[in-house]
Amino acid sequence: xxxxxxxxDSIVEAIYAKAETITxxxxxxxxxxxxxxxxxxxxxxxxxxxxxxxxxxxxxxxxWITITGANAPSxxxxxFLFMIEDHLTAFFSFINSPSWLHGLLVLGMYRxxxxxxxxxxxxxxIFFPIFTLxxxxxxxxxxxxxxxxxxxRVGAHGKQALTMAMGFGCNAAGVIAARIIDSPxxxxxxxxxxxFVPCNGRFPILITMATIVSSLTIRSAYQTVMGAVIVLAxxxxxxxxxxxxxxxxxxxxxxxxPSFFILELPPYRKPQVGKVIVRSFFDRTIFVLTRxxxxxxxxxxxxxxxxxxxxxxxxxxxxxxxxxxxxxxxMGLDGVILLAFILGLPANEIVIPIMLMSYLxxxxxxELESLDAIRELLTANGWTWLTAVNFIIFSLLHFPCGTTxxxxxxxxxxxxxxxxxxxxxxVLGIIICIIITQITHLFLPLF
Amino acid sequence: MTLNQLPAGKLGxxxxxxxxxxxxxxxxxxxxxxxxxxxxxxxxxxxxxxAYLIRGSVIAFRSNTANQVLIRTIHRR
Numbered sequence: 382x383x384x385x386x387x388x389x390d391s392i393v394e395a396i397y398a399k400a401e402t403i404t405x406x407x408x409x410x411x412x413x414x415x416x417x418x419x420x421x422x423x424x425x426x427x428x429x430x431x432x433x434x435x436x437x438x439x440x441x442x443x444x445w446i447t448i449t450g451a452n453a454p455s456x457x458x459x460x461f462l463f464m465i466e467d468h469l470t471a472f473f474s475f476i477n478s479p480s481w482l483h484g485l486l487v488l489g490m491y492r493x494x495x496x497x498x499x500x501x502x503x504x505x506x507i508f509f510p511i512f513t514l515x516x517x518x519x520x521x522x523x524x525x526x527x528x529x530x531x532x533x534r535v536g537a538h539g540k541q542a543l544t545m546a547m548g549f550g551c552n553a554a555g556v557i558a559a560r561i562i563d564s565p566x567x568x569x570x571x572x573x574x575x576x577f578v579p580c581n582g583r584f585p586i587l588i589t590m591a592t593i594v595s596s597l598t599i600r601s602a603y604q605t606v607m608g609a610v611i612v613l614a615x616x617x618x619x620x621x622x623x624x625x626x627x628x629x630x631x632x633x634x635x636x637x638x639p640s641f642f643i644l645e646l647p648p649y650r651k652p653q654v655g656k657v658i659v660r661s662f663f664d665r666t667i668f669v670l671t672r673x674x675x676x677x678x679x680x681x682x683x684x685x686x687x688x689x690x691x692x693x694x695x696x697x698x699x700x701x702x703x704x705x706x707x708x709x710x711x712m713g714l715d716g717v718i719l720l721a722f723i724l725g726l727p728a729n730e731i732v733i734p735i736m737l738m739s740y741l742x743x744x745x746x747x748e749l750e751s752l753d754a755i756r757e758l759l760t761a762n763g764w765t766w767l768t769a770v771n772f773i774i775f776s777l778l779h780f781p782c783g784t785t786x787x788x789x790x791x792x793x794x795x796x797x798x799x800x801x802x803x804x805x806x807x808v809l810g811i812i813i814c815i816i817i818t819q820i821t822h823l824f825l826p827l828f
Numbered sequence: 829m830t831l832n833q834l835p836a837g838k839l840g841x842x843x844x845x846x847x848x849x850x851x852x853x854x855x856x857x858x859x860x861x862x863x864x865x866x867x868x869x870x871x872x873x874x875x876x877x878x879a880y881l882i883r884g885s886v887i888a889f890r891s892n893t894a895n896q897v898l899i900r901t902i903h904r905r
Binding site: 389390393394397398419420423424427428429432433526527529530531533539639641642643644645646647648 | 847850851854855856857858859861862863864869870872873874875876877879885886887888889890892893
């Protein structure tokens, strides 16, 4: 049956006419006193002058709360989980287990797990509730309202702004969030590009590297300011890449009529704080963490094996990174870094630990005590500010983590789109790193 | 005139919907039928989309969606 037949129209009209007469009879609306609160707030948060600055400020505040708030619990969790590791080690030596079994299970699997949990859990347990609070408050649709025009320009949907915001917490969650976009074409755009916003797992990379870049370039009290600026620049690069790739997709393989944009802006309401915290913790935090744990454990075991199986006195990790080294050098990185990103596929949190482990030729993942120690180790391995910059670029522009890829496959039901979601950012990252490196090599000697 | 031409703060009454397919369906679902009174509330910072008051709820349309609704301005409710 054709949907737009005059009959269906008349039916809808009749239903609304009937509903109207009934409501007019039984519902009394007091004459509106001036303006509603919702209207007053909207006049500010969607205004031409304050709409964008307020959104950006809010984003910064959310990051700041997440990062500073997660510091202490992260440290506590790490200490607690590594204390358990000591007990596990004691237990394994007590039962006289062979050292490879202890290495594989404790130094490989358990340590990777401990890492991912202590790095990911606290920021997610802070970020997701804040996000859910904003959702419950009713602010999120206003973000889509404010930004829709930019998304329209690149052929995407305004609600993609919300999936991106969710992606700051976790890209897998951002990919699932793309369900809010009705049109399949625009939903795919949102899914494929979500990986460009740095998630909670990559924020520590961004922060560590920003600190290292600023300490390698300037030596003064401005280092922390410089670090913050670099983190913000990283986020903006990711957002820029999102628009660029969205535009590219909608003009090539995802061409088509733009779908319609109809968005309800519900009245603001007081968020149910208790409910929000419980809901976001169980629905989002635990969900994401479980998936990360499922992929991190085998990755830890694999990494341990690669670091401990030796051929001609050298570990497999050394062999592999030597192979990757020439290509890494063209990108302004090196073989160890590339291998760390590849082995870090299951979870981005383990990229830096794997890299440090390889540089130290140690047999298990480890984290150095201080940033200064990391910086010294890196410069001893030939790092310059350029290496750190390329590292930041590549951490923003490379294949999504294993959890996100599995989620993309689950959401799209297509291996083709899953593969494209990995290939597009990786190629983009490689090209940009090569360009930056070659241009620097060309012009730097001139100064 | 079409809905996207209705200035902020002004009221209009829907004459007919020219949209076809799922958009039309969605508009009807929102209660946007001939005779419905709408009010333009505000535009987003970039000027598009625009929010309208329709039967007590606030709904935003892009201008290329709102121009598929024909209206007539009215002055008082």
